[in-house]
Amino acid sequence: MQPTETVDRPPAPVESNSRTFQRAFGDVREAWQHRELWGHLGWQDIKQRYRRSVIGPLWITISMGTTALALGLLYSALFGQEINTFLPYVTAGFVIWNFIVGCVTEGTDVFIANEGLIKHLPAPITVHVLRLVWRQVLFFVHNLVVYLIVLAIFFPDLTEPYHMAGETQGHPGVSWAILLAIPAFALVAVNAVWVALLFGIISTRFRDIPPVVHSFINLVFFMTPIVWHTGVLEKVGAGGDWRMLIAELNPLYHFLEIVRAPLLGHEQSWHHWVVVGAFTVVGWTVALVALRNYRARVSYWV
Incomplete structure (x- = not known):
């Protein structure tokens, strides 16, 4: 009786589970657990930028102050606005805008700029996104000093009921409702994470995206009520309804308004x-899908 011949068979392929929502959620969760890492790196970014400067990060505040003052004086004259209410409006809007645009533009380069760390540091890729957003939060805090100075100067005018030229309804003035700006900014920061994550993944694969975003964001600035307000749209003549529709279709207007309105004592419109909230749900869903499918490829694309 001859022995049975054994045939060597290749092992069955093991299915990869890297493209799962569990891995995507795990990446975000682990990144949050590494908050000491990205918190330290974000702070070091600011210190490194102003390392040999005499006044250091105060240049952030000075730059913001001069820009807000120049824009406020110019556009208050162009639109016939009262400087005591329009300058705080421009200042608050510009401070919030700088945070938003910083997260969007730097988000397109977030993985490209951290190529060395991604290839040599075994950490979730969301760490680099949180580092970016944290750095922009620190910039926002520095810029907020300008708003506090303007608020102190025009405090008597802003605490009384007032209206801006061209508006049909007035505003109650600054009150304890100003505290609503805290959860509003937190919600904007949560959205900044998914924006930087999604744009960062796409831009790593398609390198034409960053210059396109940088060019397009300048146009969006003038289309967003920052140096002008929506009351001007009704003041310029007939057709205010469709002009207001253009403003309402701009998503950045809503992100800006939920923070700016309580800071200036404006009537809070809950539709913002x-x-x-809708953008938060949809945006995070799309970002998690992109993270599930392409998180493992980012290190090869950079």
């Missing part, structure tokens, strides 16, 4: 919160 609904729009921002």
Whole structure:
């Protein structure tokens, strides 16, 4: 009786589970657990930028102050606005805008700029996104000093009921409702994470995206009520309804308004919160899908 011949068979292929939502959620969760890492790196970014400067990060505040003052004086004259209410409006809007645009533009380069760390540091890729957003939060805090100075100067005018030229309804003035700006900014920061994550993944694969975003963001600035307000749209003549529709279709207007309105004592319109909430859910869903499918490829694309 001859022995049975054994045939060597290749092992069955093991299915990869890297493209799962569990891995995507795990990447975000582990990145949050590494908050000491990205918190330290974000702070070091600012210190490194102003390493040999005499006044250091105060240049952030000075730059913001001069820009807000120049824009406020110019556009208050162009639109016939009262400087005591329009300058705080421009200042608050510009401070918030700088945070948003910083997260968007730097988000397109977030993985490209951290190529060395991604290839040599065994950490979730979301760490680099949180580092970016944290750095922009620190910039925002520095710029917020300018708003506090303007608020102190025009405090008597802003605490009384007032209206801006061209508006049909007035504003109650600054009150304890100003505290609503804290959860509003937190919600904007949560959205900044998914924006930087999604744009960072796409831009790593398609390197034409960053210059396109940088060019397009300048146009969006003038289309967003920052150096002008929506009351001007009704003041310029007939057709205010469709002009207001253009403003309402701009998503950045809603993100800006949920933070700016309580800072200036404006009447809070809750439809802005609904729009921002919808963008939060949809945006995070799309970002998690991109993270699930391409998180493992980012290190090869950079």
